[in-house]
Structures are given as structure tokens and as C-alpha cells.
Amino acid sequence: MRKPIIAGNWKMFKTVKEAREFASQVKGKAEVDGVEAVICAPYTQLAALVDALQGTSIKVGAQNLHWEESGAYTGEISGPMLQETGVQYVIIGHSERRAYFAETDETVNKKVHAAFKYGLTPIVCVGEKLEEREAGRTKEVCKTQTAGALQGLTAEQAAQVVIAYEPIWAIGTGKSSTAEDANDVISYIRQLVQEQFDAATAEAIRIQYGGSVKPGNIREYMQMSDIDGALVGGASLEPDSYIQLVEGAR
């Protein structure tokens, strides 16, 4: 049985003080049996969040990492640095990073390997642009991105990856994919994992939907056969809304 995972992606929002306040408000509330709750925050907030959420079941994640352990890479953060903060997850290949920071399938793959090297669970984002969807290329794009991201992993590692299917046209737009369409693409991604690895890995890997998920629609997604949770931007920023999302995944 795959455990549903609700991950908030705070993107470039909140100060350390605001992160601590958020943590104190969701403690004991965004903690639901059978649901994994994660908050992926900017680097500056990670240590404070890990500290503030100690003793709770809520886990902390970063939003990126560099693939090298150290080096002359001004402005970057490495796996060992994240590991030291106590975070357990890291988002890799978010469409905003692919669009604005030249992230490619190749760098995504290097980062996925680096995450495993340093004991972090990668949340790998895949998803098509509006023009790709309109051209009927959704599955082709997801196939290239998924195969690229998982290349060279062992089946055991692949089974631990979390994939987030985030159609780019649905991110921050209020235009969410229908639950049926999202489930169709996610089942296809699961089939790709089976082809690349094996049936047991495909059955174990968790695949989230992301793109304008909110308390009002989370349950529709969670009712689908292949959707194992959500990666949520805007609606993860308010404590009440985050708590409702975690409750909605039960």
C-alpha cells in the first residue's frame, strides 16, 4: 500500500520567523495517521523548521540541491549541507527551475543521484507545457522527463522516489487538471516505471499530482486509483489550508 504524501512547496515565500509561526500552528494538526506531510521551504528556513517540527510527524524538504558535494559553485547548496540541516526530502526539476534556471533532464538526473548519495528522498517534477498538451505531446514529454530523471538508479532507489506530475499550465493558474486526466497521465508514468524497472517498483513508487490543488479539490484527486498525494504551492502557505490538505489525503 502506498502512503499518500502531501508536500507543500513554499517556493520563494516566508521568512524564518513566519516559518516558525507556521510550524507552531500546524503542529498536532497536520499530523494524520496514514498520511505523510512534508514542507519544502527555502534554504534559509530549513534548520529552523526542522527544529520547530521536532517530535512531530511533519517532515521538511528543500527545493533544490547541487549535484556536487562541494566546489566553486557560487550560490549553490550541496547534498551534505542539506543532510546536515536534517531535511529528508528535496524537490528536483520543478518546472520553474527548468524554465528559469536552465535545469535539464541531465542535471535533474545528476541531482537525483546526489540526493540518494546523501540520504535525501527526491521529489522529481515532470509535466508538459500548454502548447505541448495542445499538440497531444503530454505523454511523450512525461516519458522523456521520467526516463531521464530515473536513469541509472537501482530498482530499490527508484521505488523510493516521489514523482510529482505537474502540468505547467495548471501551476499557479487556478486551472487544475481534472482528476481523471491527471490519473490517466499518472497511470501512464507508473507504466513507464514498470518498463524501466519492474512491476514491484511501479507498484511502490509514489506519484503525486500538482497544479492548483486546494482544500476544495484535494479529495477528488485522492479518490483516483493512481494519485498518491499532491505537491501544493499557493494553498500550502496558510496553516489552515495546509492542515485541510493533509486531512483531505486521509
Ligand SMILES: O=C(CO)COP(=O)(O)O
Ligand atoms: O508548482 C506547484 C507545486 O510545486 C503548484 O503550485 P500551485 O499549487 O500554486 O498551483
